[in-house]
Amino acid sequence: xxxxxxxxxxxxxxxxxxxxxxxxxxxxxxxxxxxxxxxxxxxxxxxxxxxxxxxxxxxxxxxxxxxxxxxxxxxxxxxxxxxxxxxxxxxxxxxxxxxxxxxxxxxxxxxxxxxxxxxxxxxxxxxxxxxxxxxxxxxxxxxxxxxxxxxxxxxxxxxxxxxxxxxxxxxxxxxxxxxxxxxxxxxxxxxxxxxxxxxxxxxxxxxxxxxxxxxxxxxxxxxxxxxxxxxxxxxxxxxxxxxxxxxxxxxxxxxxxxxxxxxxxxxxxxxxxxxxxxxxxxxxxxxxxxxxxxxxxxxxxxxxxxxxxxxxxxxxxxxxxxxxxxxxxxx
Ligand SMILES: NC(=O)c1ccc[n+]([C@@H]2O[C@H](COP(=O)([O-])OP(=O)(O)OC[C@H]3O[C@@H](n4cnc5c(N)ncnc54)[C@H](O)[C@@H]3O)[C@@H](O)[C@H]2O)c1
Numbered sequence: 001x002x003x004x005x006x007x008x009x010x011x012x013x014x015x016x017x018x019x020x021x022x023x024x025x026x027x028x029x030x031x032x033x034x035x036x037x038x039x040x041x042x043x044x045x046x047x048x049x050x051x052x053x054x055x056x057x058x059x060x061x062x063x064x065x066x067x068x069x070x071x072x073x074x075x076x077x078x079x080x081x082x083x084x085x086x087x088x089x090x091x092x093x094x095x096x097x098x099x100x101x102x103x104x105x106x107x108x109x110x111x112x113x114x115x116x117x118x119x120x121x122x123x124x125x126x127x128x129x130x131x132x133x134x135x136x137x138x139x140x141x142x143x144x145x146x147x148x149x150x151x152x153x154x155x156x157x158x159x160x161x162x163x164x165x166x167x168x169x170x171x172x173x174x175x176x177x178x179x180x181x182x183x184x185x186x187x188x189x190x191x192x193x194x195x196x197x198x199x200x201x202x203x204x205x206x207x208x209x210x211x212x213x214x215x216x217x218x219x220x221x222x223x224x225x226x227x228x229x230x231x232x233x234x235x236x237x238x239x240x241x242x243x244x245x246x247x248x249x250x251x252x253x254x255x256x257x258x259x260x261x262x263x264x265x266x267x268x269x270x271x272x273x274x275x276x277x278x279x280x281x282x283x284x285x286x287x288x289x290x291x292x293x294x295x296x297x298x299x300x301x302x303x304x305x306x307x308x309x310x311x312x313x314x315x316x317x318x319x320x321x322x323x324x325x326x327x328x329x330x331x
Contacts, residue, residue, distance in 0.1 A: 005070065005295070006031060007031055007032070007033050008031060008032045008033070008070050008071055008291050008294050008295070009033050009035045009068050009069050009070050009071075010026060010032055010033065010034055010035060010069065010070065010071050010072065010073060011034075011035055011036040011037065011038065011063040011066070011069045011071075011072045011073070011093075012026075012034065012036075012037045012038070012048070012072070012073045012075060013037075013038045013039075013060060013063065013072055013073070013074050013075060013076055013084055014038075014039060014074065014075035014076030014077070014080075014098075015037050015038075015039040015041075015044040015045050015047070015048040015075070016039070016044065016075065018075050018098060019037075019048065019073075019075040020048075021279060021280060021283045022073050022075060022125075022283060022287070023037075023048055023051070023052050024280060024283070025280060025283035025284045025286070025287045026052070026073075026287055027052055028280075028284050029284060029287050029288055029291065031291055032287055032291050034052050034053070034054040035054060035055070035066070035068060035069050036049075036054055036055050036056065036057060036062070036063055036066065036069065037049050037052070037054055037055075037056050037057075038056065038057050038058065038059070038060050038062070038063050039056075039058065040058060041058075042056070042058040045057060045058060060084065060087065063088075063093075064087050064088060064090075064091035064093070065091070069093060070093065070094060070294065071093055071094035071095065071096065071121075071290070071294055072084075072088045072093050072094075072095055072096070073095075073096045073097075073098075073125075074088070074095065074096070074097040074098060075098050076098075077166045077172045077173065078100050078102070078103050078172065078173055078174050078179070079103055079171060079172045079173070079174065081097050081098070081100075081101065081102055081103075081107075082102050082103075082107040082110070082111065084097075085097055085111050085114075085122060086110070086111065086114055088120075089111075089114050089115060089118045089120050089122065090114070090118065092118065092120065093120065094120050094121040094122070094290075094293075094294050095120065095121065095122045095123070096123050096125055096286075096287075096290045097122065097123070097124055097125060097307075098124075098125045099124055099125060099126060099183040099184060099187070099310070100174060100179045100180070100183040100310070100311065100314065101124040101183070101307040101308070101310060101311050102174075102311055103173070103174025103175070103179070104174065104311070104315060105308070105311050105312050105315045107311075108307060108308040108311040108312075109308060111304070111307075111308075112304045112305070112307075112308050115304050116304075121290075121293055121294060121300065122304050122307065123290055123293065123300050123302055123303075123304075123307070124187075124302060124306065124307035124310065125286060126184065126187045126188075126191075126286075126302050126306075126310075127184075127279070127282045127283060127286060128184055128187065128188040128191070128282070129187065129188070129191050129286075129301060129302055130281075130282040130283070130285035130286040130289065131255075131277055131278070131281075131282045132274055132278070132281065132285075133255050133256075133260040133273070133274030133275075133276065133277070134188065134191070134192070134244070134255055136260070136273050136274055137192060137244065137246065137253050137255050137260065138191060138192050140253050140262055140273075141192055141193065141246060141248075141253065145250065145251065145262070146246065146247075146248030146249075146250050146251035146252065146253055146262065146265075147248040147249030147250030147251065147265075148248055148249045149193055149224070149226050149246060149247070149248045150226065150227070150247055150248060150249065151226070151227060151228055151246075151247040152189065152192070152193050152226055152227075152228035152244070152245065152246045152247065153228050153229050153230070153231075153244070153245045154185040154188060154189060154228070154229075154230045154231075154243060154244050155230075155231045155238050155240055155242070155243050155244075156181035156182075156184060156185055156230075156231070156232050156233075156243060157181075157215075157231055157232065157233035157236055157237060157238045158233070158234070158237055159234070159235060159236060159237055160234045161208065161234075162176075162208060162210055162214065162234050163208055163209055163210055167180055167212075167234075168208070168210035168211065168212055169211075170211055170212055173212065175212055175213070175314075175318060176203075176210070176212030176213035176214055176216070176234075177212075177213055177214055177215060177216055177232045177233060177234050178201065178203070178213055178216040178218070178232060178314065178317055178318065178321070179314050179318075180232075180234075181232045181233075181234075182216065182218060182230065182232050182314055182317065183310055183314060185218070185230040185232065186218075186230075186310050186313045186314060187302070187306065187310050188244060189220065189222070189228065189230070190306065190309065190310070190313075192244065192246060193222055193224070193226045193228070193246065194222045194223055194224050194226065195222060195223045195309070196220050196221070196222055196223075196309075196313050196329055197220075197221050197222055197223045197328065197329060197330075198220065198221050198326055198327060198328045198329060199218060199219065199220050199313060199316050199317050199320050199326070199327055199329060200218075200219040200220075200320050200325070200326040200327070201216060201217065201218045201219070201317035201318070201320040201321045202216065202217045202321060203215070203216050203321050204216060204217065204233065206235075207235045207236075208234065208235055213321075214233065214234045214235045215232065215233040215234070215235055215236065216232045216233075216317075216321070217229065217230065217231055217232070218230040218232070218317050219326075220313075241254075241256045241257065241258065242254040242255055242256040242257075242260075243255060243256070243257060243277075249265075250264070250265050250266065251263050251264045251265045251266075252265070255274075256276060256277075257276055257277050258275075258276040258277075259272050259274060259275055259276050260272070260273055260274035260275075260276065261273060289301065309329075312329055312330070313329050316328075316329045
């Protein structure tokens with residue numbers, strides 16, 4: 001049910017690293033008012049509340065009980081997402097939840113049911129869908145300007161020491177780099193070249209002293225027979241200018257960190273079409289879109305089925321790592 005209110009009153013749960021970008025983005029969107037922040041570490045909540053002029057609490061109940069709050073943004077580590085989303089929905093709040101949506105498919109499917117029953121919006125945060133260059137790239141793909149899409153690749157590799165972070169604790173994270181950076185990659189592939197039909201995944205040589213994989217490669221095929229590969233790592237830089245390449249019969253689209261371009265195979269010329277990855281802009285676009293959806297002005301470009309599907313693909317990828325074979329994502 002859309003909210004006709006002019007101002008969306010929002011609360012943020014989990015005031016750690018990524019929350020800082022959400023908070024800054026919220027502060028730039030006048031129709032979204034930050035009402036409350038919560039963290040199990042009170043000091044983190046207090047710091048955020050002071051900086052962004054809201055109230056704070058250590059107890060999530062205070063958010064769920066507060067009738068003034070229309071929506072919550074969940075930025076706690078992955079294992080907590082399912083319970084927080086369910087409690088928010090039952091309390092009548094709309095939800096924007098960070099990736100990975102959940103750590104297993106069963107939880108994601110239960111949330112989808114509850115979202116339908118409560119008639120409240122649940123969106124997975126997926127910043128790349130809100131990056132201008134990625135949106136332009138999708139338009140090029142759909143226009144046919146690079147011909148039939150045949151191959152695609154995504155690269156999310158950078159050196160991050162995870163030895164003392166929750167990311168390397170399987171119970172909290174649900175897995176290593178495959179679920180972490182992989183959730184972004186899978187969603188961006190689905191957005192750009194369509195649903196993923198089958199996967200084959202490998203965990204790479206481990207170089208950090210952690211129990212989860214720190215490097216992984218995911219091979220995929222889409223429903224439309226686009227084949228491709230995703231490289232993911234916390235332990236190396238591939239040092240490439242682009243994080244997405246899409247190859248068609250008439251050209252190539254390169255989505256880059258600093259700029260993006262389209263290459264015309266007939267003319268053998270490139271044209272720059274974007275100025276790269278602008279993180280804060282993407283988060284502002286994301287919160288604007290979330291507000292539009294809450295107010296009934298737009299349908300989510302990332303529906304609950306997209307969130308569930310991203311979990312389904314990652315879960316299949318982990319099964320593939322264990323069984324060392326190609327797997328169909330859906331029966
Ligand atoms: N979109 C992105 O680019 C991006 C980047 C980094 C992280 N993330 C995702 O955001 C989420 C948070 O990651 P992070 O890097 O900010 O982690 P973080 O460790 O920096 O912050 C997490 C915060 O949540 C708090 N917390 C822990 N358990 C909680 C609970 N049950 N209730 C409330 N607060 C709780 C912690 O005290 C901490 O302050 C994860 O799901 C992660 O995958 C997304």
